[in-house]
Amino acid sequence: MRAYLSGAxxxxxxxxxxxxxxxxxxLDQTLxxxxxNPVIESQNLIKEYGAEDYREWKQTDLSRYTDFIRTCxxxxxxxxxxxxxxLICLWDESVFKGAGxxxxxTLAYDTKKPVYLxxxxxxxxxxxWIMACSTEIFxxxxxxxxxxxxxxxxx
Numbered sequence: 001m002r003a004y005l006s007g008a009x010x011x012x013x014x015x016x017x018x019x020x021x022x023x024x025x026x027l028d029q030t031l032x033x034x035x036x037n038p039v040i041e042s043q044n045l046i047k048e049y050g051a052e053d054y055r056e057w058k059q060t061d062l063s064r065y066t067d068f069i070r071t072c073x074x075x076x077x078x079x080x081x082x083x084x085x086x087l088i089c090l091w092d093e094s095v096f097k098g099a100g101x102x103x104x105x106t107l108a109y110d111t112k113k114p115v116y117l118x119x120x121x122x123x124x125x126x127x128x129w130i131m132a133c134s135t136e137i138f139x140x141x142x143x144x145x146x147x148x149x150x151x152x153x154x155x
Contacts, residue, residue, distance in 0.1 A: 001033040001152060004080055006104040007090035011097040015039050019090055019141070026145060031152045036079050038100075042072055076100065080107045086114040088144065091130065093121060102130070109133035118144050 005023055009015045017039045027033040046052055049068060057065035080087065087108040095101045106129070108115045117134040118141055119126055131137065138144040 001031070001085045002036060002083065003027055003033055004036045004084040004087045004104065004108070005038065006087050006101050006108075008092065008094035008098050008101055009039060009042070010100075012092075012094040015042075016090065016094075023088060023141070027148075030145070030149060030154075032154055033152065036084055038072075038076055041075060041079075045072055045075065073100070076104065077107060080104055080113070081111055084113065086116065089115060089117045089134075091117050091119045091121065091126065102127075105130055105133045116144055116148070 003023075005020045007016045007019070020035075020037050020039055024035045024037060027035060045068075046054065049071065051057075051068050054065060054068050057068070087104060089101060089105055091101070105115055105117070109132075114135040115133055117130070117137045119137050119139060126137075136147060138147065
């Protein structure tokens with residue numbers, strides 16, 4: 001099994017790397033599942049395309065910036081559609097300024113892949129759309145891990 005680790009990057013602290021690293025280790029050691037980590041994949045694309053300064057391009061070369069981000073978007077869409085079994089999503093305030101997390105959740109729902117959402121904002125602020133696209137909603141990662149341990153128990 002392979003999980004997509006969805007959540008804010010552009011406006012998140014450390015691009016959301018910490019929680020993804022923790023989940024990667026836990027999923028591997030506990031369930032034997034692998035992950036698609038968009039933080040690592042973005043770093044690989046940055047190297048591949050010589051885009052180390054891509055964030056500056058947003059102000060200095062909008063076309064170049066957009067082209068590079070489009071490459072990232074296309075890779076993520078293809079991965080959600082074709083290369084993962086389920087999606088784990090951290091939904092916090094940093095997703096509000098971005099769009100990728102919204103799209104990944106919707107695309108996973110559309111392709112009938114389970115979406116396990118860890119919601120850290122008040123439920124009254126959680127979008128009904130995102131709620132409807134989520135298979136299960138948790139308030140923290142401990143709840144999620146307990147659920148996944150039961151759902152995907154190793155034989």
